[in-house]
Amino acid sequence: IKRSPGDPLGWKEHGRHLLNANEMGAACAALRRAATLAPSNPDVWMLLGFAALKTAEERLAQDHFEHALTLKSDIFDAHLHLAHILLRRNDLEKSAEHIDRALELRPRDLAALQVKAQQLKLSSHYEAAAAIFEGLIEQDPANAYAYWSDLANIRRELVQLDEALECYHKSLALGASNPVVLSNLITLLHYMPDSDPEKILERC
Numbered sequence: 001i002k003r004s005p006g007d008p009l010g011w012k013e014h015g016r017h018l019l020n021a022n023e024m025g026a027a028c029a030a031l032r033r034a035a036t037l038a039p040s041n042p043d044v045w046m047l048l049g050f051a052a053l054k055t056a057e058e059r060l061a062q063d064h065f066e067h068a069l070t071l072k073s074d075i076f077d078a079h080l081h082l083a084h085i086l087l088r089r090n091d092l093e094k095s096a097e098h099i100d101r102a103l104e105l106r107p108r109d110l111a112a113l114q115v116k117a118q119q120l121k122l123s124s125h126y127e128a129a130a131a132i133f134e135g136l137i138e139q140d141p142a143n144a145y146a147y148w149s150d151l152a153n154i155r156r157e158l159v160q161l162d163e164a165l166e167c168y169h170k171s172l173a174l175g176a177s178n179p180v181v182l183s184n185l186i187t188l189l190h191y192m193p194d195s196d197p198e199k200i201l202e203r204c
Helices: 008-020 024-037 042-054 058-071 076-088 092-105 110-122 126-139 141-157 161-174 179-191 197-203
Strands: none
Touching (some): 008 024, 042 058, 042 076, 058 076, 110 126, 126 141
């Protein structure tokens, strides 16, 4: 950089290195310099987006990812992160647009499938969401306990209480008594027609 202060590639890679080292102030300064020198380089704007996410500036991250997409429309990570950001903001329609595009680019990507399942669940498309979670149990067994919990929540919403109970038990068997899952299970037991107060107390 000292030898070629006008080289945008040098500033971009320097910014990437600083970003990986969590030196956020210096990283952002280097990446902004790269963006000034090469404003049409989508990689620079993606790195600025990642930096904004690391500093919990989601609005700024959204701006950077959206700008990157104006320069190159098929950036998987931009669509994925925008879908996630918009999902957390409950903008389900726009989230769906981005996650669907991400899945067109990488149909089997686990992170994208997770976001799609959550977007469908929050949009009350329960059966479609359940189908994805069922697939993820097979594809991503390390996180199967979380998918069983999501399936249980869906079955509870559909008032399929016996199925929900079975899913919660499967989640707990894999997730070392996750407190959130356990709390949801106890709540469900209160609504079961043949619930046993002693069994509920045993779970508490």
